[in-house]
C-alpha cells in the first residue's frame with residue numbers, strides 16, 4: 001500500500017517537473033553592430049530555475065572574452081574602460097538583462113555574455129549564449145522614399161528611414177522642407193531598430209526641381225544626408241503673349257506665347273470672343289490694321305489651362321483728320337476744332353493765311369487728338385488744319401462761320417469807321433461790285449493761302465453800323481477803287497491790295 005502511494009507520488013512528480021518552465025537560459029541575438037561613437041543596445045532576457053522563495057536581490061554582470069567586466073550592477077566594479085559608458089537598461093528582477101554601451105569604440109568590440117548572481121540562491125554565467133558585438137564606422141545607408149512625380153497641392157508623403165542599434169537615443173531627422181513631420185522607431189526581427197521620419201506636405205510649383213533633403217543625425221554626432229529632386233506637376237501660370245510693342249499698319253506682327261508649366265504647355269490663340277485662331281506657340285498676324293482684333297493665348301497641359309491677358313497691338317498709322325472737325329461760334333467767340341485720329345498722337349496746328357498757329361488747346365483721348373484754335377480770325381473765310389506724326393501728315397480746310405467772321409471785322413475795324421466817314425466826306429466813289437457773302441464757299445487750297453499777306457486792318461472798308469449786320473451785303477461796303485483795285489467782297493478785298 002505504501003509502495004503504491006509512493007509510486008503514485010513519483011508519477012505526479014515526473015508529470016509536474018516538465019511543466020515547470022523555469023530553467024537557466026538567456027535570449028540574446030548572436031551579433032549586434034554598433035556605430036562608432038554612438039550607442040549600442042544589446043537586448044537580453046534571461047531565466048533561472050525558480051527557487052522556493054522568491055528572490056529579492058539580483059546582481060547582473062556582463063563580461064567579455066577577456067573576462068573584463070563590461071557592466072556591473074555595482075558601477076564601481078565595472079572595468080575602467082567601460083565605466084560610466086555602460087548601463088543595464090532592464091529590470092533584472094523582471095528577467096531583463098538588456099545592456100547599453102555608449103560612445104562605442106573599436107576597442108569595445110568583442111564577444112560578450114551575461115552572468116546573474118541571485119542572493120541567497122545561485123550564481124550562473126550564460127556562457128552558452130554569447131553575443132558578438134562589432135563596430136561599424138559609418139551608419140547604414142538611408143532608405144529614402146519620394147514619388148518620382150507629384151502634383152501641386154496634393155498631399156505628398158516622403159519618408160526617410162535608417163536602421164540602427166541604439167533605441168535609447170534614436171537618430172533625429174531634419175527635412176529641408178516644412179511640413180508635418182512624424183517620427184517613429186520600430187524593432188526589426190534581427191534585433192536592430194528602424195527609425196523612420198515621414199514628412200507630409202503640399203508641394204507647389206516653387207518646389208519644382210528643388211531637392212528634398214533628409215538629414216539624419218545619430219546619437220554621438222555622426223550624420224548623413226540623402227536628397228531627391230522634387231518633380232512637381234502644375235498647370236500653366238504666368239501665361240504671356242509677347243509681341244513687338246509697335247507695328248506699322250500693313251505690316252506683319254509676330255506674337256509668341258510663353259508660360260511657366262510642368263509639363264510644358266501647348267498653346268492656342270483666340271480672339272476676344274474666344275474663337276480659336278491658331279494652335280502653336282507663335283501666331284502671325286499679317287497686314288495688321290488699326291482695326292485688327294485683340295487676341296490672347298492659352299497655355300494647356302495635362303494639369304490644366306490658363307490664359308494670357310488680352311493683347312491689342314499698338315498699330316501705328318498716319319493721321320486722319322475727321323470730317324466732324326469744324327469751326328463754330330460759341331458765345332460770340334469763334335473756335336476751330338480739328339479732330340485727328342492717329343497713332344502715335346499727332347501734333348495739330350493751324351494755318352491761317354500765311355501764319356502757322358499752334359493749337360490753343362490739345363486734348364488726347366486714346367488715338368484721338370483734338371486741337372482747338374481760338375484766335376482772331378480776321379476776315380478769313382477758312383483755316384487749314386495740319387496734323388503730323390512720325391508716320392505722315394494730313395490737312396483739311398475748315399470753313400469759318402460767316403456771321404461771326406463779319407462781326408469780327410466790324411469790331412476789328414471799328415477805328416476804320418472814322419476813316420470811312422472821312423472817305424465819304426471826301427467824295428470818293430463807291431464801288432458796288434461785291435457779291436453777297438452768304439453764298440460764298442472757300443475753294444482755295446493751302447498753297448494759295450500761303451500767298452496771302454497779313455491783314456492790314458485800318459485799310460478795310462468798314463460797315464456803317466452794327467445794327468445793319470442783318471441786311472449786310474457787299475453793297476454796303478464803300479471802297480475806293482484806288483485802294484481796292486481788285487476788290488471782290490471775300491477776304492481778298494483786304495489782302496490783294
Ligand SMILES: *[C@@H]1O[C@H](CO)[C@@H](O)[C@H](O)[C@H]1NC(C)=O
Pocket residue numbers: 080083084
Ligand atoms: C565616471 O563619472 C564620475 C562622475 O559621474 C567621475 O567622477 C568618473 O571620473 C567617471 N569615470 C570615468 C572612467 O569616466
Ligand SMILES: *[C@@H]1O[C@H](CO)[C@@H](O)[C@H](O)[C@H]1NC(C)=O
Pocket residue numbers: 044045089090091096097098
Ligand atoms: C528590457 O528593458 C528595456 C529597457 O527598459 C526594454 O526596452 C525592453 O523592451 C525590455 N525587454 C523585454 C524583453 O521586456
Ligand SMILES: *[C@@H]1O[C@H](CO)[C@@H](O)[C@H](O)[C@H]1NC(C)=O
Pocket residue numbers: 155180200
Ligand atoms: C493630408 O495629410 C494630412 C496628414 O496626413 C491630413 O491631416 C490631411 O487631412 C490630408 N489632406 C488631404 C487633403 O488629404
Ligand SMILES: *[C@@H]1O[C@H](CO)[C@@H](O)[C@H](O)[C@H]1NC(C)=O
Pocket residue numbers: 178203204205206
Ligand atoms: C509654396 O509653398 C510655400 C510653403 O511651402 C509658400 O511659402 C509659398 O508661398 C507657396 N508658393 C505658391 C506660389 O503657392
Ligand SMILES: *[C@@H]1O[C@H](CO)[C@@H](O)[C@H](O)[C@H]1NC(C)=O
Pocket residue numbers: 235236237238239304305306307
Ligand atoms: C493662372 O495664372 C495666374 C498667374 O499667372 C494664377 O494666379 C492663376 O491661379 C492661374 N489660374 C489657373 C486656373 O491655374
Ligand SMILES: *[C@@H]1O[C@H](CO)[C@@H](O)[C@H](O)[C@H]1NC(C)=O
Pocket residue numbers: 271272273274275293294
Ligand atoms: C472672332 O473670330 C470669329 C471667327 O473668326 C469671328 O466670327 C468673330 O467676329 C471674331 N470676334 C472678334 C471680336 O473679332
Ligand SMILES: *[C@@H]1O[C@H](CO)[C@@H](O)[C@H](O)[C@H]1NC(C)=O
Pocket residue numbers: 250287289
Ligand atoms: C491689307 O488690309 C487692307 C484693309 O485692312 C486691304 O485694303 C489691303 O488690300 C490689304 N493688303 C494686303 C497685301 O493684303
Ligand SMILES: *[C@@H]1O[C@H](CO)[C@@H](O)[C@H](O)[C@H]1NC(C)=O
Pocket residue numbers: 347388389390
Ligand atoms: C510735325 O511738324 C512739325 C512742324 O512741321 C515738326 O516740328 C514736328 O517735329 C513734326 N512732328 C512729328 C512727330 O513729325
Ligand SMILES: *[C@@H]1O[C@H](CO)[C@@H](O)[C@H](O)[C@H]1NC(C)=O
Pocket residue numbers: 393394395396446
Ligand atoms: C494737304 O493734303 C493733300 C492731300 O490730301 C496734299 O496733296 C498736300 O500736299 C497737303 N498739303 C500740305 C501743306 O501738307
